[in-house]
Amino acid sequence: MIKEKVKQFIVENFAFGTAPTSLGDDTSLVGTGIVDSTGVMELIGFLEQEFRISIDDADLVPENLDSINRMVSYVQSKGVTDLIPGAGE
């Protein structure tokens, strides 16, 4: 569920509805140019709002946010699971 929501946000906001063929779960979003620096700011806002988490400045590094899988792991590390009722509603 987390992964689907993240992927859907990326496709709708950065590829405008068409999933780029290069977008895999481990694809570097910035490295491939799918997301630029302002896009990263959009992603941060989305994650904070959608999953009701707070992202520290110190966490704004590629290891946490530069691919779909990394974002999923990061969100999970903040205590969000697919089973939390109401999360993202």
Add this chain to the structure above:
Amino acid sequence: MFSKDVLRLDPEAETNRLCRFLQDRVLVHYKRRGVVVGISGGIDSAVITALNVRAFGAERVLGVILPEKESNPISAPLARQLAAKFGVPVVETDLTPVLDTLGVYRHKDLIIGRLVPGYDPESDKTKIALPPNVLDRAAFNVFTLTVQKSDGTSRSVRLGADDFREIESVQNMKQRVRMMQLYHHAERLHRVVCGTTNKTEADQGFYVKYGDGGVDIEPIAHLYKTQVHDLGRCLGVTDEILNRMPSPDTWSGGVGDEELYFRMPFEVLDLLLYAWNNAIPKTQIRGVLGLTEQQIDRAFGDFESKNKATWHLRAMPDTIAEASIPDLQA
């Protein structure tokens, strides 16, 4: 072979080459009477002023000084001083009333006031910046807004994408109003607007489209910032300008180019950017600059992402010919 001297140039020879370029473009290509230069009090416009005086003589160069209420107060005096040193006539216009009419300050203050409660536009200073040195840490390029209170305290907040775009679009009006002024003088005097963008800025997209990028010619767009500095020293640019922190001079908090955008000192930045542009092997870079492979990767990653994110600044307006849309009769 890559070395710390790879950007060293022969300033006199380069000056002569640039003078030939200026004379060819302005007199032969554009067939205009001279140039108009926006003199900011910084190194790039100082070098451009000096070069044009060398190419055409001071009487064919008009310096335009365009302060506004958030400019560094020292900028206009330094610009005047430079113009006087090179004998260049100047026109000075305070852009504050125009920017005020456009709502630049009001709009920006509203956003900042919402983000930082207690913000006082009358006494507080503001700036935005990227995270510090990318060689130390691979943080994403997310901007932070800082409000400096008159009592010495400050408060910083991370900008979201919408707020950043809003603030950027408002701030960029400053460079675009400057551009309008330069063209006003260029058209009435039948002259060319001479740009001041250097290669470091051009490659990394550190300028405003149709703002400081809205010019007729860009004589130093092939020179890295440190090379412009070397040229300035040879051309007799004043020490106050040579030693000054480079800045777009659009934030009252006085943010420099490094803190605002480039995330490393120009001395390292330019060498790394040269290495990136010329595909220099990392083993050579490591040896010369004493950096780890990880640091080089971080710098190159930053260069690439900024270069890609700003491609549209360097593009001409698209027409249907570029879009591969079939002709109606096809």
